Amino acid sequence: xxxxxxxxxxxxxxxxxxxxxxxxxxxxxxxxxxxxxxxxxxxxxxxxxxxxxxxxxxxxxxxxxxxxxxxxxxxxxxxxxxxxxxxxxxxxxxxxxxxxxxxxxxxxxxxxxxxxxxxxxxxxxxxxxxxxxxxxxxxxxxxxxxxxxxxxxxxxxxxxxxxxxxxxxxxxxxxxxxxxxxxxxxxxxxxxxxxxxxxxxxxxxxxxxxxxxxxxxxxxxxxxxxxxxxxxxxxxxxxxxxxxxxxxxxxxxxxxxxxxxxxxxxxxxxxxxxxxxxxxxxxxxxxxxxxxxxxxxxxxxxxxxxxxxxxxxxxxxxxxxxxxxxxxxxxxxxxxxxxxxxxxxxxxxxxxxxxxxxxxxxxxxxxxxxxxxxxxxxxxxxxxxxxxxxxxxxxxxxxxxxxxxxxxxxxxxxxxxxxxxxxxxxxxxxxxxxxxxxxxxxxxx
Amino acid sequence: xxxxxxxxxxxxxxxxxxxxxxxxxxxxxxxxxxxxxxxxxxxxxxxxxxxxxxxxxxxxxxxxxxxxxxxxxxxxxxxxxxxxxxxxxxxxxxxxxxxxxxxxxxxxxxxxxxxxxxxxxxxxxxxxxxxxxxxxxxxxxxxxxxxxxxxxxxxxxxxxxxxxxxxxxxxxxxxxxxxxxxxxxxxxxxxxxxxxxxxxxxxxxxxxxxxxxxxxxxxxxxxxxxxxxxxxxxxxxxxxxxxxxxxxxxxxxxxxxxxxxxxxxxxxxxxxxxxxxxxxxxxxxxxxxxxxxxxxxxxxxxxxxxxxxxxxxxxxxxxxxxxxxxxxxxxxxxxxxxxxxxxxxxxxxxxxxxxxxxxxxxxxxxxxxxxxxxxxxxxxxxx
Numbered sequence: 001x002x003x004x005x006x007x008x009x010x011x012x013x014x015x016x017x018x019x020x021x022x023x024x025x026x027x028x029x030x031x032x033x034x035x036x037x038x039x040x041x042x043x044x045x046x047x048x049x050x051x052x053x054x055x056x057x058x059x060x061x062x063x064x065x066x067x068x069x070x071x072x073x074x075x076x077x078x079x080x081x082x083x084x085x086x087x088x089x090x091x092x093x094x095x096x097x098x099x100x101x102x103x104x105x106x107x108x109x110x111x112x113x114x115x116x117x118x119x120x121x122x123x124x125x126x127x128x129x130x131x132x133x134x135x136x137x138x139x140x141x142x143x144x145x146x147x148x149x150x151x152x153x154x155x156x157x158x159x160x161x162x163x164x165x166x167x168x169x170x171x172x173x174x175x176x177x178x179x180x181x182x183x184x185x186x187x188x189x190x191x192x193x194x195x196x197x198x199x200x201x202x203x204x205x206x207x208x209x210x211x212x213x214x215x216x217x218x219x220x221x222x223x224x225x226x227x228x229x230x231x232x233x234x235x236x237x238x239x240x241x242x243x244x245x246x247x248x249x250x251x252x253x254x255x256x257x258x259x260x261x262x263x264x265x266x267x268x269x270x271x272x273x274x275x276x277x278x279x280x281x282x283x284x285x286x287x288x289x290x291x292x293x294x295x296x297x298x299x300x301x302x303x304x305x306x307x308x309x310x311x312x313x314x315x316x317x318x319x320x321x322x323x324x325x326x327x328x329x330x331x332x333x334x335x336x337x338x339x340x341x342x343x344x345x346x347x348x349x350x351x352x353x354x355x356x357x358x359x360x361x362x363x364x365x366x367x368x369x370x371x372x373x374x375x376x377x378x379x380x381x382x383x384x385x386x387x388x389x390x391x392x393x394x395x396x397x398x399x400x401x402x403x404x405x406x407x408x409x410x411x412x413x414x415x416x417x418x419x420x421x422x423x424x425x426x427x428x429x430x431x432x433x434x435x436x437x438x439x440x441x442x443x444x445x
Numbered sequence: 446x447x448x449x450x451x452x453x454x455x456x457x458x459x460x461x462x463x464x465x466x467x468x469x470x471x472x473x474x475x476x477x478x479x480x481x482x483x484x485x486x487x488x489x490x491x492x493x494x495x496x497x498x499x500x501x502x503x504x505x506x507x508x509x510x511x512x513x514x515x516x517x518x519x520x521x522x523x524x525x526x527x528x529x530x531x532x533x534x535x536x537x538x539x540x541x542x543x544x545x546x547x548x549x550x551x552x553x554x555x556x557x558x559x560x561x562x563x564x565x566x567x568x569x570x571x572x573x574x575x576x577x578x579x580x581x582x583x584x585x586x587x588x589x590x591x592x593x594x595x596x597x598x599x600x601x602x603x604x605x606x607x608x609x610x611x612x613x614x615x616x617x618x619x620x621x622x623x624x625x626x627x628x629x630x631x632x633x634x635x636x637x638x639x640x641x642x643x644x645x646x647x648x649x650x651x652x653x654x655x656x657x658x659x660x661x662x663x664x665x666x667x668x669x670x671x672x673x674x675x676x677x678x679x680x681x682x683x684x685x686x687x688x689x690x691x692x693x694x695x696x697x698x699x700x701x702x703x704x705x706x707x708x709x710x711x712x713x714x715x716x717x718x719x720x721x722x723x724x725x726x727x728x729x730x731x732x733x734x735x736x737x738x739x740x741x742x743x744x745x746x747x748x749x750x751x752x753x754x755x756x757x758x759x760x761x762x763x764x765x766x767x768x769x770x771x772x773x774x775x776x777x778x779x780x781x782x783x784x785x786x787x788x789x790x791x792x793x794x795x796x797x798x799x800x801x802x803x804x805x806x807x808x809x810x811x812x813x814x815x816x817x818x819x820x821x822x823x824x825x826x827x828x
Contacts, residue, residue, distance in 0.1 A: 250674045251700040252693070252765075252794060288670050292702035320670050 001026040001096065003034065004041040004054070008069065011039045015074060023054075034089055035059050039066070042092065044345040053084070055344050060088040067356045079360065079370045081353030081381060085344065094159070095344055095384050108316050109152060113331040113338075114291065114323030115189070115312035116144035122181045122308040126298040131291055131327035137377065137389065139334045143167050143183050144309065146388040147190040153342035153385055156198050157191040164190070166354045166382040173361045174390045185306045188273065193313060196220055208274040219317045225285060233278060239264040240278065247285050254286045258296070266303050273306075280310025288320030291327075339385045350381040361393070458665070460633045461486065469494060472596060472628040474584070474620060475605040478660060479647075479789035480638020483605035484582055484760055488515065488522060490603055491580050495524045499577035504529045505595070507586040510735045510744075510753060511760035515582075517744035532587070532595075536563050539574065539598075560591055567597035574598060581605070583760055589622035596626065604628070609651070609785060635665045638762055640673020640793050642814045649810020650785045660789070671764075675814040677797045683715055683770055686798035687722040690767040693796060694728055694750055697765045701793075707763035708732075708752045709787050711777065715770035720752045755787045766791035772801035780804060 002023035006014060014020045023043050024030065034040040034057065041054035058066045063086070070080040077083045087095060119142040120134050128134055139145055143164060150163045164187040171183075192209060196216045211232050219225045227244045234241035239261050246257040261282060265275045279300050287293040297308050315321045324332040339346060351372040352360070357380055360370065372378040372392065381387050457465070464486050467473055477483050491504050502524070506512040509531050516526045530538075536559045537547050545562050549555035566574060576599040584592060584606030596602045606620050624630050639647065639660055648659035656662065666673070678689060690708060697706050708723065710716040713736070720734040733748040735757050751761065755774075768787050774780045784807050788795065797803075797811065 248672075250672045250794060252674075252696045255696050255700040286700065287702075295702070296699065 002043040002045050003030050003057075004043070005030075005034055005037045006039045006041065008038050012073065014041070015077070031089075031092075038062065040089060042344070053345075055085045055087060057087055057089040057092050060090050063088060063355050064359065067359045071356070071359055079352040079356050081356045082348065082351055082371070085348055085381075086353060086355075087344065087384070091384075095342065108321060108323075110335050111289075111316035111321045111323040111331070112148050112151065112193070112313070113139070113145070113335050114315045114321065114326075115193075115309050116142045116148060116334065117291070117323065117326070117331060118294065118308040118312035119144040119181065119186060121294060122301060122305060123179055125180050126295070126301055131294070131330060134327055134330060136330065136333050139330065140337070140389040141377070141391070143186045143388075144190065144312075145334065145338070146382060146386055147186070147194075149338050149340075149386045150383075151190065151194050151197055152338070152340045154198050155194060155342075155384075155386070157194045159383070160190050160194045161187060163383050163386050167388045170354055170357060170380050170382070170388060170390050173357065174393050181305050181309075186309065189306055189309045189313065192216065208271040208277075212274065212277050216313070216317070219314075224288075224318045225281065225314060230278070230281070233274065236270050236274070237261070237264055237268065237278070240282075247282060251286060258282050258286055262300060266300055272304070276304045276306045277310045279304050279307040280312075281314040283307075284311045284314040284318065289315035289318030290320050290322050291315065292322075339387070342385060344384070346385055348381070349379065350387045351378040353381040354383075458635055460631070460635065464631050464633070465489070467629065467631065469497060469499075470601060472600075472602045472623070472626070473604070473631065474623050474628040475603075475631045475633065476607060476620065477605070477633030478607060478609070478636045478663065479786075480636040480666075480762065480792075481633035482637065483607070483633065484515075487580050487582055487603065487605050488518075491524065491528075491578070492522050494578050494601075495522075499601075500524075501576050502528060502578040502580065503535060503576055504580045505532050505535055505582065506530075506760060507532055507583045508757060508759050510757035511582065513735065513744040514761055517746050532581075532591070533559060539563070540566060543571075543574070556591075560588075560594060563594045563598075564590075567594055575600075577601065578603065584623070585620055586759070587619045589619045592619045592623050593626065596623070602628070609782065635663055636660065637665050637667075638792050639664060639789055640666050640671060641668050642673045642675040643788060643791050643793070643795050645813040646675055646795065646797075646807075646810035647785055647788045649808075649813045650781060650788065650806050652806060652809075654809065654813045666792075671793045673793045673795075675795045675797070675811065677799075677811045679799055681798065682800055683718060684722060686769045686800075687719055687726070690769065690796065690798065691723065691726045691728055693767065693794075694731075694765070697794065698728070698731060698749065701764040704749065704764035705761070706750045707758060707761065707766040707790055708750060709755055709758050709766055709768050709790065710752075710770050711755050711774040711783060711787070712770060713754060715773060716752065716754050719769055723750075723752060755783050758790050759786060761790055762792060763790050764792050765794035765796070767796045767798065769798045770800075771797055771803060771807070772799040774807075775804060781806065 003026040004020050004023040006020065010020070020041060023041065026042070038058070040057040042057050043054045066086070067080065070077070074080055080086070116139045117131065117134065120138045121128055121131070123142075146163060146167050147160055150160050155163065164183060168183050188209075192213050193216070195213050197220070215229055215232060219229055227247055230240065230244055230247075234244060243257040243261060246253050262279060265279045268275060279297070283293055283296045286296070294308065294311060297311060300307055312323065315323055324335065339349070352370060376392060377389055378392050379387050379389050461482055464475055467490075475483055475486060488504065491502055494502055504515065506515060506529065512529055512531045516529045519526045519529070533555060540547060540559070540562050543566055545566070547555060547558055547562070549558050578601040579595060579599045581587070581592075581595065581602065581604040584604035585608050587595070592604070604623060608617070608620055641661060641664065644659065644661035644664050644666075645654060648654045648656065648661055651659065653659035678686070681689070694706055694708075708719060710719055716736065723729065723732055728750060731748055732750040732752060733745045734752045735744070736754055751763070753761070766787075771784070771787075774783055777783055781804070784804070788810070803811075
């Protein structure tokens with residue numbers, strides 16, 4: 001990795017095509033120096049990635065100011081973050097860490113997209129009649145889709161929380177409608193997943209959260225969930241304890257058992273997170289992870305809202321998971337466009353970064369004045385290579401404009417109809433006048 | 446019904462890959478046990494040939510229920526529904542187009558006349574009567590003469606069959622005759638449909654329990670994912686059999702979403718009664734009755750419980766099957782093959798109901814699913 005430190009003037013020169021000072025090896029001393037500077041260009045010297053463009057590292061406290069600067073003076077690149085990757089300098093070392101995904105783990109990494117499918121299902125309050133009806137963009141627009149990328153890229157629970165906060169900031173800027181499933185609940189699920197996948201279960205994780213993480217870790221390391229997997233939870237749930245052995249019997253038997261256990265989970269006063277986890281887990285175990293069983297959650301979702309997410313998580317631990325192929329390959333199609341690499345030099349694919357978007361949206365007059373690939377949605381870089389997809393303010397405004405136009409068209413239509421009626425009447429009168437007898441009468445006058 | 450049963454090409458076994466790679470020209474015969482993928486390979490071949498420009502093709506099913514079932518999945522195929530016909534309907538239409546009308550009083554008479562007339566028509570060797578390809582499912586149910594006459598209407602006959610499932614014709618030997626006429630034979634030895642316990646019942650029927658040639662020895666069924674079960678309920682009247690089956694089916698509709706559940710009877714009289722009783726039950730909205738000889742009834746994809754005779758069930762497969770009134774199977778000459786066909790329709794959860802006794806070989810099959818009984822001691826005999 002090489003670094004080149006610039007002040008704003010030399011930065012503008014560089015943007016204008018002048019060569020930058022020669023990059024030097026990135027050392028601890030250079031990093032300290034960079035924190036005092038405005039801008040650092042970071043070059044990849046590994047030659048592993050196609051992009052030769054440097055990443056711009058800016059001290060965290062100067063990022064807003066930097067976007068204000070480029071938003072004002074660099075009109076040729078608008079929005080700036082659509083063309084240059086800008087990262088907080090303090091996070092550079094975190095982002096440069098090589099993270100690999102252990103293929104020996106029992107978790108089917110790509111199948112985690114099932115959690116995002118389950119999120120769409122939950123947010124619709126289970127009103128979606130079949131997974132075939134869920135669109136690719138609906139899954140892409142979930143918080144879980146962004147956090148799937150975060151987990152794939154190896155971020156730990158702390159960063160997952162940070163990415164979630166950034167996702168929520170964008171959502172509040174673009175679409176303030178309330179969600180059925182609180183983003184905090186979604187984040188909690190993903191923080192536990194990231195603890196299991198990317199790091200040792202952290203010491204701060206206690207109580208039910210730790211118990212769930214340990215159960216997941218066991219399944220990840222040993223193999224698909226079996227009845228032993230649920231042993232740590234049996235003390236609290238006697239009906240589950242009585243029937244747990246049956247969860248490996250025939251599927252009919254599993255359905256009977258789950259129907260027997262669910263009321264206990266719904267009505268118990270035990271910890272909500274545990275009950276949500278268990279409901280999702282045991283329903284997922286009926287069909288060995290098949291999404292065909294997702295609708296069994298319909299009745300419990302009002303009381304155990306994140307159970308569907310746990311269904312998706314436990315599904316990804318099982319051989320029978322169809323998270324990628326269900327709904328006409330919905331999951332696989334979403335996965336295709338997701339970024340699995342944490343490498344900073346991966347080419348940019350987003351419309352804008354979250355910090356720059358905040359600046360744009362703070363100015364009322366300039367809403368939606370930057371280019372996006374889609375007219376009604378945009379892809380926002382949240383952190384590193386993690387992005388989120390959102391409906392744009394413009395789309396919401398467009399809805400209002402369209403409604404106004406519709407009303408105008410309706411009024412015009414009514415007027416046209418009236419005019420046509422009058423013309424028709426006139427034509428009819430004229431036709432009558434053309435009859436010779438009547439015309440004679442007029443002519444005589 | 447999916448277009449393919451595999452997700453990745455690597456899911457195909459070597460024998461299936463060989464069938465897929467067969468020459469598009471010439472006559473082919475694919476043999477294999479129930480659940481080896483014969484019908485699916487046949488439909489995929491039809492798809493492939495159609496996409497390859499051979500538009501004048503016809504898929505023939507022997508029974509009407511199978512024909513309707515195949516037609517219900519036509520969304521997965523590039524050709525129209527009307528390219529899937531029963532043998533009788535296809536033959537009668539072809540003859541009608543050539544000025545020959547059939548008005549025989551019953552199915553057997555119609556079948557005999559059809560053979561005669563088709564043979565005479567084939568002798569005329571008119572190019573307009575030739576098909577680019579004919580694909581024949583359940584080929585074992587045709588007589589050797591029928592198979593021979595069908596082959597004269599195309600230079601590409603692709604037939605699939607299994608002689609153990611022959612229940613629609615008394616005359617054996619069609620598959621051998623077709624092979625002797627030069628058809629390339631491919632054999633599928635492994636099957637995927639039937640769970641371990643279902644295989645044991647089928648093997649019992651064939652006197653092949655624990656035989657290396659039995660279904661159990663050649664199954665590649667995913668027992669871990671779908672644990673199989675067999676339950677036999679004896680000494681109850683048909684009305685009670687229906688009540689018990691309905692209770693089971695309610696759970697199975699949840700346990701096996703999007704999959705078919707079969708209610709199968711050997712005799713028409715029980716079938717009619719079962720259909721009537723089930724139509725009054727809680728699951729009536731999920732049920733469709735398919736008989737092989739009634740008037741036309743399109744296969745309704747949304748109704749997952751199929752009430753059907755053993756003959757009508759040929760070619761179908763059910764995740765769970767309820768075989769009702771099985772004691773009446775003893776009234777049929779081809780009873781062993783009927784039982785084998787009925788049992789092998791079931792993938793995972795088999796329930797057998799009877800009031801009177803079952804044939805001994807069927808009892809053996811059911812017995813083979815239970816834990817072995819303790820050896821009786823001399824004292825036990827005097828207890």
